[in-house]
Amino acid sequence: MRCSSLLLFWVLIQFMVRSIIASSPASASASAPTSASAPQVLAPYCEDKCGNVSIPYPFGMGDGCYYQDPNNNFKISCDQSTTPPTAYFDTSFPVFNTSLLTGEICIRRDISYDCYGNNNNNHRRNYTALVNIRGFTISSTNNLLIAMGCDTYVWFTGVRHGKPYQTGCMTSCGSLEEVSEDACNGVGCCIASLPDEVTNITTTIGSFSNHSRVPFNPCSVAYPAAVNEYRYHKMDLSRDLDFYMKNRIQVPVVFNWAIGTHNCSVSQAKGNSLCKSNTLCVDPPNQDGYHCKCQDGFTGNPYLPRGCADIDECKESNECEKPEYCINQIGSYHCKCPKGYHGNGTRTQPCSSDRKSWLIPVAATAGVAGAMIILLVIGFYLYWKHGKIQHKRMRESFFRQNGGLLLHEKLSGRKIDGLKVFTAQDLEIATNNYNDKYIIGRGGFGIVYKGILGNNQHIAIKRSLKVDPRQVEQFINEVLVLSQINNRNVVKLLGCCLETEVPLLVYEFITNGTLYDHLVDAVKASILTWNTRLNIALEVANVLSYLHTTISTPIIHRDMKSMNILLDDNYTAKVADFGASRLVPEDQGQVVATMVQGTWGYLDPEYMQTRKLTEKSDVYSFGVVLVELITRKKAICYDRPDDETSLAMHLLIKMREGELLNILDKTIVNEGTIEQIQQMANLATCCLMVKGDDRPSMKEVAIELETIKRIGSSPWISKDGSFQEDMSVSESLLEGYPRSGTSGCSSSIDIDLYNPRLDSILADGR
Numbered sequence: 001m002r003c004s005s006l007l008l009f010w011v012l013i014q015f016m017v018r019s020i021i022a023s024s025p026a027s028a029s030a031s032a033p034t035s036a037s038a039p040q041v042l043a044p045y046c047e048d049k050c051g052n053v054s055i056p057y058p059f060g061m062g063d064g065c066y067y068q069d070p071n072n073n074f075k076i077s078c079d080q081s082t083t084p085p086t087a088y089f090d091t092s093f094p095v096f097n098t099s100l101l102t103g104e105i106c107i108r109r110d111i112s113y114d115c116y117g118n119n120n121n122n123h124r125r126n127y128t129a130l131v132n133i134r135g136f137t138i139s140s141t142n143n144l145l146i147a148m149g150c151d152t153y154v155w156f157t158g159v160r161h162g163k164p165y166q167t168g169c170m171t172s173c174g175s176l177e178e179v180s181e182d183a184c185n186g187v188g189c190c191i192a193s194l195p196d197e198v199t200n201i202t203t204t205i206g207s208f209s210n211h212s213r214v215p216f217n218p219c220s221v222a223y224p225a226a227v228n229e230y231r232y233h234k235m236d237l238s239r240d241l242d243f244y245m246k247n248r249i250q251v252p253v254v255f256n257w258a259i260g261t262h263n264c265s266v267s268q269a270k271g272n273s274l275c276k277s278n279t280l281c282v283d284p285p286n287q288d289g290y291h292c293k294c295q296d297g298f299t300g301n302p303y304l305p306r307g308c309a310d311i312d313e314c315k316e317s318n319e320c321e322k323p324e325y326c327i328n329q330i331g332s333y334h335c336k337c338p339k340g341y342h343g344n345g346t347r348t349q350p351c352s353s354d355r356k357s358w359l360i361p362v363a364a365t366a367g368v369a370g371a372m373i374i375l376l377v378i379g380f381y382l383y384w385k386h387g388k389i390q391h392k393r394m395r396e397s398f399f400r401q402n403g404g405l406l407l408h409e410k411l412s413g414r415k416i417d418g419l420k421v422f423t424a425q426d427l428e429i430a431t432n433n434y435n436d437k438y439i440i441g442r443g444g445f446g447i448v449y450k451g452i453l454g455n456n457q458h459i460a461i462k463r464s465l466k467v468d469p470r471q472v473e474q475f476i477n478e479v480l481v482l483s484q485i486n487n488r489n490v491v492k493l494l495g496c497c498l499e500t501e502v503p504l505l506v507y508e509f510i511t512n513g514t515l516y517d518h519l520v521d522a523v524k525a526s527i528l529t530w531n532t533r534l535n536i537a538l539e540v541a542n543v544l545s546y547l548h549t550t551i552s553t554p555i556i557h558r559d560m561k562s563m564n565i566l567l568d569d570n571y572t573a574k575v576a577d578f579g580a581s582r583l584v585p586e587d588q589g590q591v592v593a594t595m596v597q598g599t600w601g602y603l604d605p606e607y608m609q610t611r612k613l614t615e616k617s618d619v620y621s622f623g624v625v626l627v628e629l630i631t632r633k634k635a636i637c638y639d640r641p642d643d644e645t646s647l648a649m650h651l652l653i654k655m656r657e658g659e660l661l662n663i664l665d666k667t668i669v670n671e672g673t674i675e676q677i678q679q680m681a682n683l684a685t686c687c688l689m690v691k692g693d694d695r696p697s698m699k700e701v702a703i704e705l706e707t708i709k710r711i712g713s714s715p716w717i718s719k720d721g722s723f724q725e726d727m728s729v730s731e732s733l734l735e736g737y738p739r740s741g742t743s744g745c746s747s748s749i750d751i752d753l754y755n756p757r758l759d760s761i762l763a764d765g766r
Contacts, residue, residue: 050076051084053095058259058274058303059105061087067274067303071261072135072289090133096229096252100301103257103284103291104139108250111223114152114205115241116212125205133255137197137287142227142254145192146184147171148236149220151207156192156224158201167192172208176216176237184232188217194224196286219244225251258289259303278308278331297331321350395424395499402498403472410480419483420495422506427451427461427497434463441514450509458509459494462577464502475503481553482578489543491566491576510574515625516562519632530668532571533629534676534709539573540565541702544622548615548698556613560621561602561635562628601635601646606692616692619701623687627651630677630684632665648688655685679708 046065048055058074060066066074076095079086087095089107096106114125138158145167147154153170169190173179179188205220218240229252259274260267264281267273267290275281275292279302282291292302301307313333314326320335325345327336335345339361343351399405407421430451431438441448446464453459482493497504515536518524528536540560547555557564557578564577598607602624604617624635627647635647644650654663660681661669668677683704689695696704 047078050078050087050095051082053087053097055087055095056098056100056301056303057307059098067259069135069260072257072259073133074257093133094250096226100303101293104142104254105136105257106226106229106252106254109223109253111221111249111251112203112205113219113221113241113244114207115219115244116207116210117218117241133199135261135289136255136257137199138194138201138224139254139256140194140196140198143194143224144227144230145169145194145222145224146189146230146232147192147205147220147222148184148189148232149205149207149211150174150179150188150214150217150237151209151211152220152222153206153208154190154192154220154222155204155206156201156222157204158198160195160198165195165198167194173214173217173237176234179234179237181234182232188234188237189232223251224253226254256284256287258284258287258291260290261288262290263288264290274303276305278306278310295331319346319348321345321347325351398500399498401469401472402500402503403476404498406473407476407479407496407498410476419480419493420506422495422497422504424497424499426453427504427506429454430459431461451506458511460491460507460509462505462507463500464505478578479505481551481555485547485551485555487543487546489539489573489575490546491574493578507576510566510568510576512567512569512571514563515565515567515573516628518567519562519628520634525632525665526667528571530673530676533668534680534705536565536567536571536573537626537629537680538702538705538709540575540625541622541698541705543573543575544618545698545702548618554615556615557618557621558613559598559602560618560625561599562625563599565625599635601648604692605690614692615698616695619687619695619698620689620692622698622701623684623695624648626680626684626687630665630668630680631663633663651681652685652688655681675711676708680705683708 046057046060046062048057048060050061055061055076055078057065058067058069059076060074061076061078066076068074073090075090077088077091079088089095089105093107093109096108098105145154145156147169149171150173152172153168155166155168158165169192171186171188171190173188176188184191201224203222203224205222207220211218211220217237221236221239260272262270263283264273264275268275268281273281273290273292275290278295278298279292280295282293284291294300294302294308297311297313298308299311300309310328310330312328314320314323314328318326318333318335320326320333322345325335325337327334337343337345337351340353341351342354343349345351404421411419411421428434430453431449434449438449438451439447440450440460446462449461449463451459451461479493479496483495485493491510492508494506494508496506518528544557544560547557555578557575559577560575564575566574566576568574598604598621602621604620607613607617607620624647627633627650628635631647631651633647633650636645637647637650638645640650644653650663651660654660660678664677683701687695687701
């Protein structure tokens with residue numbers, strides 16, 4: 001007997017120490033309360049139900065749907081994977097129900113069990129703690145602390161008023177015959193009660209003899225449970241560890257909640273009370289914080305702004321003589337007799353007729369109201385019609401301003417296939433009103449959008465940044481000429497739209513991006529083998545030769561660069577962006593005087609100095625593209641030495657110094673094409689001659705590229721086939737060649753207008 005007493009005393013001391021350690025963090029947190037934050041506006045997408053459980057505010061699911069209180073947690077999560085969906089409090093506690101009226105929330109918690117096997121083997125303890133639900137206290141009136149077992153003692157430890165709190169009970173029995181069938185009377189089952197304001201409850205179970213004397217009862221069980229949901233059965237004593245491992249037993253537990261930590265007077269004085277219009281603030285007994293409730297005559301959720309709605313007493317049973325005599329008021333109602341009658345209109349004081357006519361004023365009121373409604377409808381219709389007419393006139397004005405009548409006149413006088421004049425509405429629908437996500441390119445001359453027509457045809461729409469109204473006729477002529485270009489390596493012009501402030505050009509859509517995109521991206525560049533790059537160069541050269549010499553009205557592209565060379569899925573080159581191109585009139589030979597336009601790094605230096613555009617300007621720009629193909633370097637890069645900022649100068653200097661191999665793209669050098677690469681580099685130097693007359697024509701360039709493809713020879717290329725740079729060509733090119741440089745790196749700099757300082761810039765080498 002003495003040994004048993006000593007053992008019991010040691011167990012009690014151990015549990016008390018554990019409870020003090022476990023409860024100290026909660027005590028610290030309770031000592032520094034903070035005031036509730038200001039009421040929030042509920043997001044419009046918030047739902048108030050998860051499965052069969054209602055989730056009223058201040059509880060809620062998702063950001064913006066619950067009250068964010070620094071002292072309490074009102075967030076509910078909804079697991080849609082179950083049927084029906086399951087609501088969880090604090091992500092782990094299933095919610096049974098919530099109540100705004102009583103300020104309670106009922107959640108489900110696992111029970112705690114302590115099981116032993118035969119001969120005390122397979123000992124398994126499971127201390128399931130009720131996690132401290134921040135700011136919520138366990139309800140003393142709606143919960144019981146229950147323990148079941150025949151060799152069992154249970155401690156429930158927690159925190160109350162910032163200090164450790166302990167309670168518990170013990171139970172024993174000699175056999176199942178001693179235990180009541182369904183009543184907890186102290187034999188095989190014991191109950192402990194709870195005071196108010198207890199938090200952070202932890203359940204600890206022990207056994208005096210490890211259940212060795214009660215083999216019919218292998219497990220001790222303990223849990224807090226809601227009074228109305230508590231169910232005790234004698235058969236529970238015979239459950240073993242396997243049963244509890246296979247079946248997750250959960251019981252409902254009721255918690256009290258409130259808003260904040262201050263009472264009504266303090267919260268209202270601070271101006272952060274959730275109790276607003278048509279509500280009352282109520283201090284809950286024995287608990288910090290406050291509750292809100294709707295005033296008499298109102299119903300709804302008192303925690304939401306304007307959440308308490310007026311009760312329409314006229315739709316319910318009331319004292320009025322007839323339903324039509326009832327007039328609802330905010331928070332109440334009253335009975336009123338109709339015109340022509342007098343009295344209170346109630347069942348006890350009914351209405352009596354005063355024989356006065358009420359038809360005339362009612363008819364007059366209805367007539368005035370009807371007339372006002374008709375006038376409003378007519379006014380809105382006229383306003384809408386006027387706006388539609390103005391919009392139509394504006395589009396017609398743009399159409400005439402942009403040469404629409406001239407285009408119709410020219411189209412009626414000749415047979416032109418494939419050119420379509422799109423309406424502004426067609427392209428607005430195709431681009432979702434020019435949504436930014438449809439933008440696929442920006443440049444010095446405009447913005448390019450991707451569009452999808454009604455027939456599911458994908459198109460590219462170019463919107464210019466500016467237009468010169470004095471050149472409308474020239475623009476129309478160029479549209480007609482460009483639409484007739486029939487070359488597989490030219491992006492097809494499908495049509496135009498002239499109903500907008502700036503004319504829009506519609507092209508076929510090319511799917512695989514630009515040559516520039518593939519060169520600057522290491523992964524994409526690895527797909528561009530030497531043969532693919534050589535084919536691209538040959539295709540572009542043939543296109544420029546075709547534009548310069550084959551078509552009836554020659555075209556100078558004027559902005560040839562890798563960004564204006566598109567690639568389809570088969571890596572076939574498609575020359576695009578003729579926004580800066582110029583037609584060459586028959587009476588002006590191959591020279592057109594114009595303002596300097598183009599992209600820095602690709603601009604012909606002779607063109608910049610003389611402002612005279614020739615087909616050799618395209619040859620120079622194409623030479624830069626050739627250098628990009630073999631080096632994968634950008635046309636302008638300020639990270640290179642000052643005199644090598646431009647890629648053209650970079651190539652010429654490296655060739656002069658015998659270091660061409662050092663700047664080549666290693667992926668194509670490793671393909672064993674040194675001879676062809678050397679020949680293309682020499683061809684590029686010929687295209688980059690300062691004087692246009694010293695450059696080959698695009699037809700000659702195309703022939704030379706065809707020769708390079710066959711490892712041939714040319715009057716423009718060294719014929720020894722060895723890996724030696726053409727020193728004489730490089731030296732002659734470097735004489736007087738423009739240089740520039742600052743810091744940083746860029747692919748290009750657009751020049752839209754001639755700059756008079758360019759001559760001085762070229763002269764002083766900056």
